Amino acid sequence: MYLVSESRKKLESTFRLKYKMCNVTHDIYSDNPTNHEINVKEAAVLRCISTENNFFHLADTYAALNLPSLSNHKYFSVSTHIAEVIRNTAWECMKKADQEETRLAKDVKDVDHQEAPFITVIADGVWCRRSYKDNYNTSLRSCKYFN
Template sequence: MPVWSEKDPEKIDVNTAAVSGTISSGGGQAQLEEVFSAVDVPVIPTVEALEEMQTAALKEARLAKEKREVDSDSIPTIMAVADDCWSKRSYRTNYTAVSGVVCT
């Protein structure tokens, strides 16, 4: 029996949702493996993940060159959008976290 993370499975599949959730909460491959091991779900091996990332990077570089988005040395430039947060709160004391989260 399939289990969906979204009401509309065409919108986002469970694998994409798991990776997106892990990244947005500041985690990475190791954290994803840790959570999935608790529910006995295999994850993509690190070597395969690196190969997929390299393939994606080469594709992005090719697309940037096709659009002539290169610097003066003809090195492809890829726009990156980032957001960050830093937890602060005041419950009768002044608290500021020693770390923050950045999502790129």
């Protein structure tokens, strides 16, 4: 088989191959079009978000590699989608953690007179200790949680 053509669309390529014996062509994709988990654009934007970079960092990286990059508009669109996925995933994880903590508190009878469990909640999503000239400390606080 041999390469007939390559078509690029931003970060995705399609390679058209042709078999020598039977002249049948076959397309191979650099990003699986049937994969609904994450595509190459989303992975690139997620990398920027998780490393606290932005569109310009991504564009510079791809320019250095001589690869086509996303447009600013497409980057914003994908990052909005990724942010929504992150927010929904975090919310689901918090709900599961709440259910587990509630179950554990009830198992050890750590509840008030109305059977509301006493659980520890950290809701700011930051590291337990950090300092930016103010010695900020997210200490654990016990609180009542009413379902």
